[in-house]
Amino acid sequence: MMPANPLLSQAPLIHVVAQVHFSELPPLEESVLEGLHRRLVEAGFPERVDANLDHVEWSVQVSADNEPQQRVRRIQRVVFKGAGQRRLVEVRQDRLLLKTTDYSGHEAFLAELNEVMRIVADVLPGFDKGLLHRLSLRYVDLVVPKPGEKLRELVSEALLPPPLPDVGGSPLFGSTVKVVDTGMGRHLRVMFEEVQPEEGRLTKVLPDDLLEHVRSCGLSITAQAHWANMKGVYGLLDIEHVHIAEDTPAVGDVDKSEVFRQLHEKTYRAFWGVITDEARRSWA
Amino acid sequence: MQVTTSGSSVRMPVCLQQPQSDGTFELSTVHHPASELSFYADINKLGQVKRLRSWLERKVLSTVALVPREVMAPEEVEPAATQRAADIVASAKRVTGLSVKDLTSVFRVSRQTLYNYRKSQETISDRNWMRLEAVDREISKLSEILPYSPGSLAKHFKFEGHTLVELLSAPQLDTQSIQRLAHELAGQLSASRQHAKAHNQTSIDQLTRHA
Numbered sequence: 001m002m003p004a005n006p007l008l009s010q011a012p013l014i015h016v017v018a019q020v021h022f023s024e025l026p027p028l029e030e031s032v033l034e035g036l037h038r039r040l041v042e043a044g045f046p047e048r049v050d051a052n053l054d055h056v057e058w059s060v061q062v063s064a065d066n067e068p069q070q071r072v073r074r075i076q077r078v079v080f081k082g083a084g085q086r087r088l089v090e091v092r093q094d095r096l097l098l099k100t101t102d103y104s105g106h107e108a109f110l111a112e113l114n115e116v117m118r119i120v121a122d123v124l125p126g127f128d129k130g131l132l133h134r135l136s137l138r139y140v141d142l143v144v145p146k147p148g149e150k151l152r153e154l155v156s157e158a159l160l161p162p163p164l165p166d167v168g169g170s171p172l173f174g175s176t177v178k179v180v181d182t183g184m185g186r187h188l189r190v191m192f193e194e195v196q197p198e199e200g201r202l203t204k205v206l207p208d209d210l211l212e213h214v215r216s217c218g219l220s221i222t223a224q225a226h227w228a229n230m231k232g233v234y235g236l237l238d239i240e241h242v243h244i245a246e247d248t249p250a251v252g253d254v255d256k257s258e259v260f261r262q263l264h265e266k267t268y269r270a271f272w273g274v275i276t277d278e279a280r281r282s283w284a
Numbered sequence: 285m286q287v288t289t290s291g292s293s294v295r296m297p298v299c300l301q302q303p304q305s306d307g308t309f310e311l312s313t314v315h316h317p318a319s320e321l322s323f324y325a326d327i328n329k330l331g332q333v334k335r336l337r338s339w340l341e342r343k344v345l346s347t348v349a350l351v352p353r354e355v356m357a358p359e360e361v362e363p364a365a366t367q368r369a370a371d372i373v374a375s376a377k378r379v380t381g382l383s384v385k386d387l388t389s390v391f392r393v394s395r396q397t398l399y400n401y402r403k404s405q406e407t408i409s410d411r412n413w414m415r416l417e418a419v420d421r422e423i424s425k426l427s428e429i430l431p432y433s434p435g436s437l438a439k440h441f442k443f444e445g446h447t448l449v450e451l452l453s454a455p456q457l458d459t460q461s462i463q464r465l466a467h468e469l470a471g472q473l474s475a476s477r478q479h480a481k482a483h484n485q486t487s488i489d490q491l492t493r494h495a
Contacts, residue, residue: 015313101313172323173296195296203296204315211297211315215367218314220302228309 012141023131045080085220128252143235197230381433389453
C-alpha cells in the first residue's frame, strides 16, 4: 500500500508520459489510421496531426578502413490531440505514447491510458500479437523556487550537482542521474537538471528527449505565477520507471494496466523521497 | 504573440512561452533549439555522438545504432525550423507592412532566400538563424507598440534621424532606438486614424444630411 501524502495544490508536475514499446508493425495504412482517428475522436482526442521524427543511424562494418556511416531515418508518427492542448496520443510503428501536461491523478490517467490501449488494440492489426519490449511511465517536475526560496531547500541535497565553490565562475548547467534496479526486469531512473534562467525567463523545461520541435505536436503547460520572473536557478526532476519485457511476450498477453500501476507506485515513492519538507509546505 | 528570450545566441533549448489575455502565461513542450555553437551542444548531444563515433571506430563489431536526433542545430530539423523561418517572415511583414523587397535588408538575405524562407524551402545557416531570431524579437515588441502596420511610414517617417526600416536593417539591432521610434510612430498612426475617423464621419453626415 502506498504511503499517504498530502495533495499538492501547487504541484510542480508539468508532464507525464506513458509509453508502450513493441516490435515494429507493418507501415500503418491510411484506412487503419482513419479508423483509429474515428475511435479516438470519441475518446476525446479529435485532432489528428501527421508528423515525423528524425533519427540518426550509424553503421560500421568490421574492417580496417571503414568510417562509420551516418544516415538519417525519418520515422512516421501520427498524433491525436485532445482539447485544450493538454493531452495527446502518439502512434508509431513500434510505439504508443500517451502524453499529458494536465495530470489529475494516477487513477484518471490510468483509466485514460487503458481506454487508449483498448482502442489501439481493436483498430491496429497485429498490435496485440506484436511482441512487447517495454512499458514505461515518466514524470517531469519543474522545481522553481518562489521569491525567498532556494532550489537546494526544495530537493534533497543528494540530487544537486556539485557547487564547485573553489572554481568560481558562473554556473551554466548541471545534472545528476541515478538508476536503480527495482526487480522483475524493471529499473527506475531519477535524473535532475539544474538550469539557469535567461533574462529572468525559463529556458528548457523538459529533458532533451521530450523536447518537441514540431509546433503542431506540442502541448501547452499552465505556468505558475512566480515562473514569470525568475531570479535564480531552477530544476527539472525527471523520474522514469521502465519495465523491460525480457522474454518479449505478446502485447495482448500482458496485463499492462497492472504493470503501469506497479510502475507508478515506485515513481510516487521516489518523488516524495527526493523533495524536502520545505517543498511540501511551499507546494501545499 | 510569443515571448522568446533575447541574446545573440541561443545557449540552451528554450520553451515557447505564450502570454494570455488575463496576464498569465503558458509554456509549451515545443522548444527552440540551442545554437550549434553553444556550450549545451558541446556537452550534450554533440558529445554523445562523438562518444558513439569513437566507440564505433574501435571496430569491435558490425553494428547499427540509432541515436535520436534531438534539435541542436536549426538546419537539422528542416520541417519545424523552416516553418518557423516562414512564420518569422510572415510576422515581420504583417507587423511592419513592409514588402519582401524591403525585408531583404532587414533579414540581410537575398530576395530569393526570403521567398524560400516563406515557402519553408531553405536550409538556414546558423548566422541567418541568429538574424531571424533577433529580428523576430524586435518585431514581437513592435507588435505590442504599433496599433496597426505602418506600411510606407516605416520607410519615410524619421525619428532621431532614422526610419524604422533603417533601424531594423542595421547589422546590430538597437532595441532602444527601435522602440523609441515605434512609440513616436504609434502616435502618428493613432492621430491619422482619429483624423480619418472624424473625416469619414463628417462625410457621412454630409451625405445623409438631406436624406
